[in-house]
Each structure stands twice: as C-alpha cells, then as structure tokens.
Amino acid sequence: MIPWLLAAGQAVLVMLVAPLLIGLMRAVRARLEGRAGGRVLQPWRELRKQLRKEPLIPADAGAFFTAAPAVLVATSVLVAAVAPFLSTRGPLSGVADLVVVVGLLLLGAVALALAGLDTGTAFGGMGASREMIIAALVEPTLLLAVFALSTRVGSTDLGAIVAAGATRPAEVFTPASALAAAALALATLAEAGRLPVDNPATHLELTMVHEAMVLEYAGRDLALVEWAAAMRLTILLGLLANLFIPWGVATDPHPGALAVAAGVFVVKLAALGCLVAAGEVFLAKLRLFRVPELLAGSFVLGLLAVVASSVLA
Amino acid sequence: MTMTSQRVVPPATVVTITADRLAEQAGQLLADGARLALVAAHHDPDAIRIVYLFTAGPPDRRTELHLRVDPDRPTVPSLAALSFPASRFEREMHDLYGVRPENHPLPRRLVRHPHWPAGWYPMRADAAPRPPLAASEPFPFVTVQGPGVYEIPVGPVHAGLIEPGHFRFSVVGETILKLKARLWYVHKGIEKLFEGHPAGQRTALAERVSGDTAVAHALAHCLAVEDALTIAVPPPAQRARAALLELERLHNHIADIGAICNDVGYGIANTHAQRIREQLLRLNHATTGHRLLRGGVFPGGARLHTVPDPATIQAIADDIASVVDLALRHTVVRDRLTGTAVLGRQNAADIGTLGYVARASGLPFDARHAHPHTHLDGLTIPVHADGDVLARFLVRADEVRTSAAILTALLPTLTADPATDERILSAPGHRATGVGIVEGWRGTITHRVELNPDGILTRAKIVDPSFFNWPALPVALADTIVPDFPLTNKSFNLSYAGNDL
Numbered sequence: 001m002i003p004w005l006l007a008a009g010q011a012v013l014v015m016l017v018a019p020l021l022i023g024l025m026r027a028v029r030a031r032l033e034g035r036a037g038g039r040v041l042q043p044w045r046e047l048r049k050q051l052r053k054e055p056l057i058p059a060d061a062g063a064f065f066t067a068a069p070a071v072l073v074a075t076s077v078l079v080a081a082v083a084p085f086l087s088t089r090g091p092l093s094g095v096a097d098l099v100v101v102v103g104l105l106l107l108g109a110v111a112l113a114l115a116g117l118d119t120g121t122a123f124g125g126m127g128a129s130r131e132m133i134i135a136a137l138v139e140p141t142l143l144l145a146v147f148a149l150s151t152r153v154g155s156t157d158l159g160a161i162v163a164a165g166a167t168r169p170a171e172v173f174t175p176a177s178a179l180a181a182a183a184l185a186l187a188t189l190a191e192a193g194r195l196p197v198d199n200p201a202t203h204l205e206l207t208m209v210h211e212a213m214v215l216e217y218a219g220r221d222l223a224l225v226e227w228a229a230a231m232r233l234t235i236l237l238g239l240l241a242n243l244f245i246p247w248g249v250a251t252d253p254h255p256g257a258l259a260v261a262a263g264v265f266v267v268k269l270a271a272l273g274c275l276v277a278a279g280e281v282f283l284a285k286l287r288l289f290r291v292p293e294l295l296a297g298s299f300v301l302g303l304l305a306v307v308a309s310s311v312l313a
Numbered sequence: 314m315t316m317t318s319q320r321v322v323p324p325a326t327v328v329t330i331t332a333d334r335l336a337e338q339a340g341q342l343l344a345d346g347a348r349l350a351l352v353a354a355h356h357d358p359d360a361i362r363i364v365y366l367f368t369a370g371p372p373d374r375r376t377e378l379h380l381r382v383d384p385d386r387p388t389v390p391s392l393a394a395l396s397f398p399a400s401r402f403e404r405e406m407h408d409l410y411g412v413r414p415e416n417h418p419l420p421r422r423l424v425r426h427p428h429w430p431a432g433w434y435p436m437r438a439d440a441a442p443r444p445p446l447a448a449s450e451p452f453p454f455v456t457v458q459g460p461g462v463y464e465i466p467v468g469p470v471h472a473g474l475i476e477p478g479h480f481r482f483s484v485v486g487e488t489i490l491k492l493k494a495r496l497w498y499v500h501k502g503i504e505k506l507f508e509g510h511p512a513g514q515r516t517a518l519a520e521r522v523s524g525d526t527a528v529a530h531a532l533a534h535c536l537a538v539e540d541a542l543t544i545a546v547p548p549p550a551q552r553a554r555a556a557l558l559e560l561e562r563l564h565n566h567i568a569d570i571g572a573i574c575n576d577v578g579y580g581i582a583n584t585h586a587q588r589i590r591e592q593l594l595r596l597n598h599a600t601t602g603h604r605l606l607r608g609g610v611f612p613g614g615a616r617l618h619t620v621p622d623p624a625t626i627q628a629i630a631d632d633i634a635s636v637v638d639l640a641l642r643h644t645v646v647r648d649r650l651t652g653t654a655v656l657g658r659q660n661a662a663d664i665g666t667l668g669y670v671a672r673a674s675g676l677p678f679d680a681r682h683a684h685p686h687t688h689l690d691g692l693t694i695p696v697h698a699d700g701d702v703l704a705r706f707l708v709r710a711d712e713v714r715t716s717a718a719i720l721t722a723l724l725p726t727l728t729a730d731p732a733t734d735e736r737i738l739s740a741p742g743h744r745a746t747g748v749g750i751v752e753g754w755r756g757t758i759t760h761r762v763e764l765n766p767d768g769i770l771t772r773a774k775i776v777d778p779s780f781f782n783w784p785a786l787p788v789a790l791a792d793t794i795v796p797d798f799p800l801t802n803k804s805f806n807l808s809y810a811g812n813d814l
Contacts, residue, residue: 033584122465126795196645199578203472204799206465207576284645285578288487288796 002253003091007081010090013262014080014238018230019043021237021269025277032281047227053219060120061216068115069217069224075108076231085238086261087250088163097156101239102142105191105232109135112225116213123205127212130288134190134197134209137295141187144302148180149173149243151310158239165246176308179301181244186298188240190291192233194276195283197291207285234269237276241268322540322686325366325375325748332390335365338378340395342367347376348665348678349392350750350759352402353774354410356438361387361412364774365399366761368750370683375748382412391417398665398781409436424497424813427451435502457483457490465795469498476809480798487794492787499813507773512538512764513612513738515773519760520607522775523811527603528554528561529753530775530811531610533760536686536749537773538612541764542741546614549727551687553615556723557606559716560621562754564593564605566709566716567633569806573706574640576800577649582640589632596621596629612738623724630717637710650703654801656789657700664785667778668756669712670805672696673704680752691718700789702797705804740768755779755808777811 023040030037057066082096090096113131116124150156152172153164165172190197193210205212214225242249248264250257286294330338343349347367355362365378382389391414393400403414404423411434414420425435430444454464462485469477477498483491503522507515519534520527532554539546546554571586594604599619601609609615640646656666661674671678675698681689695711697704741764749760756778763772786805793801 029580033581034588035584122463125463126465195578201580202576202578204576205472206467206798207796207800281581283578284574284643284649286645287649288794290648 003087003089006087006253006258007091009258010083010086011077011081013265014085014231014234015077015227017266017269018234019047019227021234021273022230024270025273025280028274028277029280032278043226043230047223050223050226051220055217055219055221057221058119058121058216061115061118064111064114064118065216066221068111068118069221069228071111072108072228073224073231075104075111076228076235079104079235080231083235083239084159084162084242084249085265086258087253088159088166089251089253090159093159094157096158098143098146098150098158098161099156101158102139105142105235106135106139108228108232109191112210112213119216121216123208123212123215126206127209127215130209131213134291134295137292137299138187138190141183141295141299141302142191144299144306145180145184145187146239146243148176148302148305148309151306158243162242162246162249163251165243166249166251169246174309174312176305176312177244179308180305181240183298183302183305184240184243186294186301188233188236189276190295190298192236193229194233195280196286196294199285237269237272238265241265241272322536322684322748322750323373323375324540325377325746327377327379329379329381332380332382332388335378335380335390336392336395339365339367339392339399342376342378343395345369347374349396349398349402350757351748351761351774351776352399352406353761353772354406354412354436355763355772356384356410356436357381358438360384361410363389363406363412364761365392366748366759368684368759370680371685373684375750377746387412388415389413390415393418396665397663397784401780401784408434410434411437424500426495426497436505454481454493455491459485461485462490469495478809482795482798484795487796489790489793489795489798492790492798494783494787496783496809497813499810501814503814504773504775507762507770510770511738512542512762512768512770515770516611517607519775522814523777523779523808524605525565526561526753526755526758526777526808526811527605527607528557528610529751529755529758530760530777531607532558532686533749533751533753533758533775534762534773535610535612536751537747537760537762538738538749538764539747540749541745541747541762542612542738542768544613544738548687550614552723553617553727554610555681555687555689556621556720556727557601557609557615557617558751558753559720559723560593560597560600561606562716563626563629563633563713564590564597565754566713567593567636569803570633570637570640570706570709570713572803572806573650573702573800574646576803577646579640579643579646582636582646585632585636585639589629589636592629596625617727617729619729620724620727621720623721626717626720626724630713633713634710637706637713640706647703649797649800650706650804651701652699653702653797654789654793654804655700656785658698660788661700661785664788665781666756666785667781668753669705669708670756670778670782670785673708674698674700678757680750680757684750684752684757686751689719690722691715693718702800702804738768740766742766753778755806755811756782775811775814777808777814779807779809779812782807783812 022043082090082092113128116128153161198209250261347369350368351366353364360381361384363380367376406412408424428447465482467480469479479495481493520531522530571583574582597606598604656674658675677694677696679694745764751758759776761774
C-alpha cells in the first residue's frame with residue numbers, strides 16, 4: 001500500500017512542479033537577457049485559464065487528435081509515478097525499468113505526432129515528420145546513455161541503478177559516466193524541444209517542431225498537452241539528476257527521508273532548469289538538417305559510454 | 314529664409330511617343346543603363362495616358378515616355394520581353410485602369426483578387442461605386458506534381474505582428490520547389506486618396522503609405538510636389554531631411570538585425586537590438602515629436618524640434634556594431650545565415666531589385682548617389698556579392714555605419730526650428746508634373762504627382778521598393794528548406810502595405 005501512495009505522491013509532486021520549472025526557466029532566461037519577464041507562477045496561471053476553456057476540435061480531426069492529450073498526460077503521469085525521483089523502491093520495481101520508461105515517453109511522442117497528422121493541416125504533418133526524425137535518434141540515445149550505468153549495476157531497473165549509485169558510487173561511476181551524462185543531457189534537450197534543436201519561444205510555424213504538432217489544440221486539450229510537455233521536461237531532467245547525482249533519494253519509505261528527498265529533488269530540478277535556461281541564452285537554433293548530426297553525436301557518446309563502462313571494468 | 318530659384322533635381326525629359334515606337338524607345342533607354350522606375354496610367358478626359366519613367370544616375374537623368382491610348386479600348390504593347398518590372402506594372406495597370414497589355418506572357422490579375430468584379434476599374438476617373446464582391450474566390454495555383462510533392466499554405470493571416478499575405482509552398486520533404494506569394498490583401502486605393510486635394514496637404518497620407526517608412530515616402534512625395542511647382546528648398550532643410558532619412562534607416566536596420574537573430578533562436582541579440590531601437594525611437598520622438606519620425610518633412614522644408622547629438626548617434630552605432638559582432642561570432646548563427654537563400658546577381662538585376670536586397674547581390678545602386686537631393690559627406694555604398702541571408706545582414710550592418718557617418722557630418726550643420734519655414738504653395742497656373750526619388754531604408758522609393766492649374770493633385774503614383782523586390786523572394790527560396798523561410802523572409806523584410814497600396 002505504502003509504495004502505491006508514494007508513487008501517487010511522486011506523480012502529484014511532478015505535476016505540481018512541472019509548470020513551475022517552466023516558469024523558472026523562462027524567468028531566468030528573461031533576467032539574463034535583461035528583460036523583466038513573467039513570474040514563476042505564470043505557466044500555472046495559463047494552465048488554469050486554458051483548463052477553463054472548451055476545447056475546439058478541427059472538423060477533419062479524428063480519434064487520434066482527441067485521444068492524444070489524454071495519452072500524453074497518462075504516459076507522463078505514469079512515468080512520473082514509477083521513476084525513482086523520491087524513493088528507489090517504487091510499487092512496480094522490476095517492471096517499470098528503463099526500457100518501459102523510454103517506451104512510455106516514446107508512446108506519448110508518437111501519440112502527439114499522430115495527432116499532428118490527424119488534423120490534416122500542413123503544419124501538423126510537418127511537425128510530426130520532424131518530431132519523428134528527432135525521436136528516432138533520441139530514444140536510442142536515452143537507452144544507451146542509461147545502459148552505461150546499468151551495465152555496472154547489472155540491472156535495467158532505474159531504482160536499482162539510483163540506489164547503487166548512491167550507496168556504491170565508486171563501482172557504478174567511471175569516467176565513461178561523464179560521456180553518458182553528456183549523451184543523456186543532449187537527448188533530454190532534443191526530446192523536450194529545447195534549443196538548439198527546437199525553439200519553444202518561436203511564433204514562426206514553419207520553423208516549429210513540437211509546437212507545429214499542437215497548433216490546432218485549444219482550451220482544455222491545449223492545457224493538457226502543455227502540462228504534459230512540462231512534465232516530460234521535468235521527468236527527463238529528474239532522471240538526469242537522479243541517475244548521475246543519486247544522493248538524497250530515499251532508500252526506505254521513512255516520512256522524514258521522503259520529505260528530504262522531495263526537497264533535494266526540487267532543488268536539483270531547479271538547479272538543472274536554471275542551468276538549461278542560462279545555457280539557452282548563449283545558444284541559437286541549429287539548421288534542421290544539422291540536428292541529426294548533433295543527435296548522432298550524442299548517440300555516439302552514449303555508445304562510447306556503454307563500451308567503455310562494460311569493457312574497461 | 315529666402316527661396317533660391319535653383320532646382321535641386323533636374324526635370325524629367327518628356328518624350329511623347331506612339332505605341333509602335335514604345336518598345337524601341339524603352340529598349341534604347343534600358344540599353345543605356347536606365348531602369349524602369351515607374352509606370353503610371355492617367356485617365357484624362359480624352360485619353361488614357363501611360364507614363365513610363367526611366368531613371369539613371371549619376372548624373373541624375375529622368376526620362377518619361379508618354380503614350381496616349383483610346384479610353385474606350387485601351388491597349389498598350391507589353392514591354393515584358395524587355396523588362397520584368399514592366400510586366401508587373403502592366404498587370405497592375407490592367408487591374409486598376411483596364412489597360413490591356415498586348416502579348417503579355419502572363420496576363421493574370423495582380424492587384425484585384427478574383428472575387429473583385431470583372432470590368433470594374435477603380436482608378437478610372439469615371440469609376441462607379443464598387444459592385445458587390447463575389448462570395449467565393451477561385452484560388453488557382455500552379456500545382457507542382459511529382460512523387461512526394463505536397464503544398465503548405467501559409468496565411469494570409471500570420472502569427473505575430475505581420476501584415477497579410479498568402480504563401481503557397483510546394484515542397485518535397487523539407488526542400489522548397491516553388492513558392493508563390495499572393496499579396497494585395499491590403500490594397501486600399503491609397504493612390505486614389507491623394508486625388509482632388511491641394512498639393513502639400515497630403516504629406517501625412519504619404520507618411521502612412523508604409524508605416525515604417527514615414528520619412529522616405531513623405532520626402533519622395535514632397536520632392537515630387539516641389540519638382541512640379543519648381544520650388545527650391547533651402548539647403549539646411551534638405552540636410553535636415555537627409556538626416557531624418559538616416560535616422561529612419563537606423564531604427565529599421567537595427568530592428569531587422571535583431572529580428573534575423575531572433576529567427577535563428579538567438580534571442581539575446583534581439584533583446585539588445587530592441588533596447589537600441591527603443592533609444593532611437595525616443596531620440597526620434599525628441600527630434601520630430603513622433604517615434605517614427607512623422608511630421609518632420611513637409612513640402613518646402615523640414616522641421617526639427619531638436620537636433621540629435623552626433624555623439625549619441627556614434628554611441629548607438631558602436632552599440633549596434635557590438636550586437637552585430639556578437640551575432641557573427643556565434644558559429645551557429647553564422648552557419649544559419651551563410652549560404653541561405655542565395656539571390657544571384659543576374660537574377661537580382663533581371664528582377665529589378667532595389668535597396669539592401671540588390672546591394673547584397675552585388676548591385677551597387679543607391680538613389681542617394683544616383684538621385685541626390687542634397688550633398689552627403691560620408692556616403693559609401695556597401696556591396697556584398699554572395700546574395701545570401703548573411704550578405705543582406707552584413708549590408709544592413711555596413712549601412713548603419715554609413716548612416717552614422719552621414720549623420721555625424723550632417724548634424725553639426727543643423728539647427729532646430731526655425732531653421733526652415735513653411736511656405737504656402739502657390740498654384741502653378743498650368744498642368745504640372747513632378748517626380749521624387751528617395752533612397753528609403755528598404756530601397757529606392759519613387760513618387761510621381763500630377764497637378765492641375767489650381768495646384769490640386771490629379772494623380773499620385775507611388776512605387777515602394779517592395780514592389781520590385783517581392784518577386785525576388787521566391788527566386789531566392791528555390792532549393793531552400795522550409796524552416797529557413799522565415800529567416801529568409803526577414804532578411805528581405807518587404808512591405809505589404811507599400812506594395813499593396
């Protein structure tokens with residue numbers, strides 16, 4: 001019973017924190033660029049506004065379009081519940097391993113891409129096609145980067161990897177882990193639609209990737225899609241933080257340890273979010289056909305990390 | 314201040330010709346290095362009169378070919394084989410005056426979309442009130458066929474604060490095979506709004522032809538009116554006008570430099586560009602009382618509230634140079650700009666491009682040099698040969714430096730009011746015509762006015778450089794990828810209002 005409550009609590013935490021993370025990143029970037037910017041709470045205000053509005057569905061859209069927000073939110077919430085963010089022992093330990101988590105994230109991406117196609121508009125199809133190019137390169141990198149750690153632990157269970165990292169860091173982490181961290185970081189930026197792969201702040205439809213797929217969403221559906229997108233960023237940054245800085249994660253479900261874990265998790269997220277936002281000030285968007293080069297590079301980093309950590313034991 | 318009788322610009326040489334000699338004469342002028350600056354139809358009581366204005370310089374030469382055609386069945390021989398811009402002027406004339414170009418290779422509608430009633434020509438003197446519009450509009454586009462070709466329709470309503478225009482991309486994968494830009498959604502008959510008003514009272518309207526080009530259009534209109542009335546504007550006022558023109562160039566160029574960076578996701582450069590633009594707009598407000606410099610130019614003179622400090626201008630130019638440097642030192646930004654959407658020199662020349670678009674493709678044309686209304690110290694014409702987005706970016710950056718140099722030389726010679734005085738325009742006593750040519754920030758602007766003996770405007774023809782440059786955009790975009798379109802579009806930054814009139 002307790003692991004299930006814990007998982008629910010973790011999901012609620014991610015759902016609450018995700019829009020705040022977006023708000024924080026926007027605020028940091030605005031301040032660094034010398035702009036006033038919005039408040040940290042602004043994305044929550046926007047969500048609240050959108051949630052109260054009725055969704056409008058294009059005349060030509062079908063089931064994929066209406067189902068995608070729900071699928072996207074469901075997969076995000078599920079990953080948020082089972083990933084080792086607060087505790088290394090979730091209710092589905094042994095089942096919800098790395099492959100399942102990446103698969104769930106991919107399921108959400110594919111649902112959204114199908115929804116983009118389903119609208120029948122040129123922008124939706126264009127965004128979907130670009131998203132699939134990126135996803136095809138990002139998902140293997142996500143897997144590979146974490147395999148570099150799992151080969152040392154002997155398990156693809158994310159909780160086990162984090163627990164091993166926290167208790168036996170000398171055995172788990174090798175210099176190759178830095179390569180894996182770099183690969184995972186690049187994959188995270190690409191998967192979450194951040195610079196230099198996608199520009200979340202643009203209004204130019206023809207340059208969009210993620211935004212092009214969701215152009216037709218309105219009201220409640222738009223709120224769900226944006227909320228889920230924020231959760232996916234939170235999940236990816238959370239995984240990056242906990243896999244490579246595993247300290248502070250509770251290894252037993254003691255309330256005090258969990259409270260500390262929640263605090264540490266939020267601090268890690270905020271720190272990573274600030275880092276990404278600060279980095280984006282210095283970045284520009286790559287030409288679309290250079291993106292595969294970048295992602296292939298991150299894939300190679302992941303591959304090297306796996307080879308190095310399994311061979312150079 | 315007294316008016317000197319010396320003319321600032323030479324009057325146009327008028328040649329009245331017949332239809333069968335038009336092509337020969339026009340061909341001769343073009344072969345001698347002139348460019349077709351303007352074609353305007355006029356509905357006189359007894360004829361429809363077409364004026365072809367050819368300009369060249371330096372030295373400043375203006376030649377008008379006047380052709381009278383039967384108002385009941387007006388036709389002109391098409392000059393499309395000689396000049397691409399002529400073919401578009403002819404289509405415009407056909408839509409607005411019903412003058413049919415003979416042997417035109419593409420006699421399709423240009424200004425009036427198909428839902429406008431056929432056979433109704435709004436610019437004619439006897440045009441009846443507009444008949445009802447058709448409910449639906451056929452929207453034929455040339456369909457590109459082949460495996461994997463699909464169309465992306467964009468607009469006419471766009472995201473962001475852009476004017477309306479429809480773009481139809483035919484695309485394979487991400488590569489643009491063909492782009493068709495359909496404009497004239499904001500055709501508002503602005504030329505007709507000049508008619509029937511005393512010369513000199515429509516400057517405010519000229520300022521609003523294209524909102525970001527207030528000074529250049531107002532100045533071109535004023536020069537045309539002054540040319541018609543043979544008014545010589547005192548040199549200090551001409552210098553004040555030249556200074557206002559450069560101030561306008563500065564605030565538009567820095568906005569574009571920022572916007573180009575923003576389109577490649579380099580927001581920090583845009584933030585700085587916006588900061589600098591705001592400084593310039595406030596300086597503009599102090600100078601003329603309007604942030605976009607309206608009210609500074611009027612027929613007979615110019616008006617400054619205060620004269621900007623040359624040191625301020627120099628500081629702003631240095632600031633802009635540092636933003637440009639910031640952008641160009643960024644390898645990704647440079648990569649995005651380099652080699653993107655190349656407009657070759659021959660294409661640029663054939664299409665008749667003007668302004669920074671032409672100068673970025675190796676064509677060194679500048680009306681400040683070819684058709685000067687005052688002497689400018691410090692004028693250089695930056696030219697880049699590559700024709701890509703980077704070249705258009707660099708031309709702007711170079712022109713900022715030139716503008717600062719011109720202003721540094723001009724501003725110490727200027728004083729605030731009453732450096733010039735407003736003169737009541739007298740009726741010419743005969744029919745008069747005048748031409749005004751100005752190098753606006755986008756390129757060469759040409760205005761031509763006709764006045765009746767009482768000094769009332771009977772016709773005003775406006776040509777914004779956007780009219781010449783719009784057809785170059787699809788040419789530059791061939792084989793460019795779709796996500797680079799917004800960047801390319803920004804590097805051209807053409808006016809819809811100035812084109813659609």
